Amino acid sequence: MIHESICPRCGEPSPLGVCDRCRRGMAVLLQTPEAVELTVCPVCGSHPVRGRWQKDDEPIEDLISDAVAGEARIHQDLLDPEISISVKKKNATQYRATVTLSGKFGEIPAEEAKTVEATVRQATCERCSRMAGNYYEATVQVRGSAGAPAPEEVEECRNIAERATEAAFERGDRLSFIQETKVVKGGIDLVVGSTQQGRYIARAIHDRFGGTSGESYKLVGVKDGKNVHRTNILVRLPRLKAGDLVWARGTFLEVRRFEGKRTACRSLLDGNRVYLSIEESEDAPVVGNRSSAERCVVVAADRDVLEVLDPVSYRTVSASRPGLLTAGVGDEVEFLRFRGELVLLPPQERIGGVEPLQPPPQSY
Template identity: 30%
Template sequence: MSRSGEFCPRCGDEIPEGTDERPELSGAGGQRNSEHVLCDACYFEEFDLVDAPDTIQVRVCSRCGAVHKGNRWVDIGAEDYTDIAVEQVSEALGIHVDAQSVAWQVAPEQLDKNNIRMHAEFSGVIRGTPVTEEVTVPVRISRQTCKRCGKIAGGSFASIVQVRASGRDPTDEERERAEEIAQEYIAAREETGDRNAFITETKSVDDGLDMKISTNQMGLGIAKRITAQLGGSYSDSRRLISEDEDGQELYRMTYAVRLPRYRQGEIIDPEDGDGPVLVRSVQGNLKGVRLATGEDYEASFEEGETPDAQRLGFRDDAQTTTLVAVEDERAVQVLDPETFESKTVPRPDYLDTDADEVPVLKSHAGLHVLPAETDADE
């Protein structure tokens, strides 16, 4: 072995030649100093391949399961936090800067619900010498309450969405659908990572539905979606509730959703002399079909979705009866479903004259043939 003429500053042994790539003690200003190069024995005596923390705490929300990372809470949708523990241990471990060809693996050991022991094994090459090292890092799952769940538990909300209907109370189906629309909207926002999206409270009241929403923006979005899908309109009002740290005024918004007076599938009589109408749409101006002729009907611009009309019933109130005869292009005979007498009624265009039975609605306005189920919503 050739000699270098250099000596280890710790043990005094002469160091062989070929130390250019060997780790050394730093001199002033971090410059290489040949007097500070350690021999292999002294170098490996204090060498640590891995720098590992004594313990790691994983903060999770006991309510929603979110995990605290960095300075924020992150939704992961998991009940088993082993993968999260592996990830955080991996991020916390440090490998010696001089190590080459490093390989490692981590084996989690679940001790109980809140404690995991991480066994990590590392291998690498230092000064041409293969080295291995094993470390064990305890991980504790700390269950807390995230900021979002804290707000929900504390009843925090910034806006209210009130669902009502013009001239009537919303049906159970409309209330349920309005709540579903709100939940779907919030879920969509949550999927984008928006942790400010939540519904604090949903309450059914005598004349409709009230929902407390996390932010004004969410409340507005829900009001727009309900009217887009169920029809009607909405208005807003605001009330000053406080000021923030900068003196900015904070308002609580109320979005009053007003569902249409009439519902799809309802039969009304506009009393314009052309007979009852089966309502097919309440989006924009009310649209439907005349039961006497089968012609399309649309309320005027001024009437919108709530024209003045008498309520006669619903498509679901229809009864099936016998088509007795076709008198001419404008009239047919059907059996009255209550008295079983033969009655002459208007013949709408949608009537199938080859049918043996047809659906009819009997009301104080008379007896009318309805479209078949497959045609009712066309």
């Protein structure tokens, strides 16, 4: 004879003792705090997460929803749980979050809702506080090797500094900000919040332009028994620039990029890469820069020499053919003037399997 179990609470048949309905009546499916508090910086909108300020572009309502969800607890026996949170504003600092949970408790559909009061407290984060207090740890001094950098170089250095600052901030450097940019004799000074950020900027500018860099330190006080220093990071831009045509090692070389202390060039004679030392780069006569090159038409050609029409004098001029230049009669070619002669330039695109050197990707 088979005996069917019954629920000891309600007397209904139940193979597992207490039936699902009674178990549901005894269970708390959703546990939430009665209230949560969220701290937000009124200047930048960041908020502390596990003790560190973090900037999100989420609305306040979403931040409250995340905070409530992070503290909500669901009964372990609830199957297929689905939770939704709606947040409504009560006044300038008070919000109310309604948390709704649904699922199946055994074979019975179940639903439960809780209300959580939320308070938004405003507090200025460390970064904004220090920015407002003119705090800084380092100054990146950008200077030229022969006089002040050109205006376009200064503008590019500004842009590089902004991108490097943003990258440093995204990597977790909360003190990464540019406090001030000062135009000074011989270049610009970038006053920055973090020494590490200053090094990112210096490295990025160096990667783009080459040159030299170095650091010096100045004692500015004592805090908590420790000396406090400020760092000056000098970035001296090289005399040469990408696209410059120079005369070195008995031939014409086109500057392509900078690798550490070396200047990477391309030989006009055969297209090979040539590396100049700092001393060679400083001494090499500059013919001009590709950005200011003129154009002329080829009227006759052989393997080593091209005859071109000078666009100024309208005279036919003979010029040496660069190793990578495949132009023929009727083609236009670029050239620079040097000591009364025309120096023809090879094309910039990939020719004959040789990849022209380009400025390296910026790293921060």
